[in-house]
Amino acid sequence: MFAKFYQYIRAFSLDVVAGAVISARWIGNYFNADIPTEAILALGLTVWLIYTIDHLLDARKLKSKDVFLRHAIHHKNAPYIFGLIAVVTMVLIFILQSLKPYLIGYGLALGFVVFCYLIYVHFIQKTAIWAKEWFIALVYASGICLPTFSYIQEIPLILIYFWLQLFILASINLILFNMIEYKTDKQNGFNSFATIKGADFSRRVILFLLFAFVLIWSSSFLLFKAEELLDYQAMFIFMASVLAMVLSKEIVLRQEEWYRVIGDIVFVLPILEILLIDG
Structure with a gap:
């Protein structure tokens, strides 16, 4: 029963939301930033809105019955989800209204960029583009660091380092x-880095990113x-x-989409430090 329940948590991107708000609080704690709960909650709701709208727009393009649960749910229940989006937007x-004006300004600026991007990707662009994942990663990392930046009102080198x-x-x-989802995305006509550049090239890019991460991580001690x-x-x-473990065990983890379960939990892991160390 828990496995089924958790499938719906993932389908509605609640694990992604949890990762964003926990990581944002974690980064803020390093700087002793006085980030109010309202700012963290606003970040979580914004992340949910972005992911949900993107899933709804993707669900319009379904061409195959072999789809992931998140797309099937958004396709079948689109009217109800649009109603939920309206409620969440009002909240x-x-x-x-309780946040400082400059934080609202930063958030609206980032939100406007995302809005323009979604309009372009889903309604304007005529040819497949491979930059979607990079853009989402940029926005996700920026959203996590935004509350801290807003409340310390500066960009110290270490914050840039965390963002990177x-x-x-x-x-x-x-x-x-x-x-991992290359074949299913191809069948449904979804554009992604992998469907455009190929699964093998994607693997090489991931290995390069892991290598780059280790180099950047090591440089922190200098x-x-x-x-x-x-x-x-x-x-x-x-x-x-x-994430490296997921890459090495991708075939085993394909069952029940365990690769997504573990992969999305990565950004929830800082809660261990929040609870055990920051306390």
């Missing part, structure tokens, strides 16, 4: 999923001397190791 607007690691991890996560950084770097390398 988000209500929450935004989050961006690489999110890119690996998304391209890895696309590589660039930064903060003692508390060690805990964060331990968590980052743990997150990367989990």
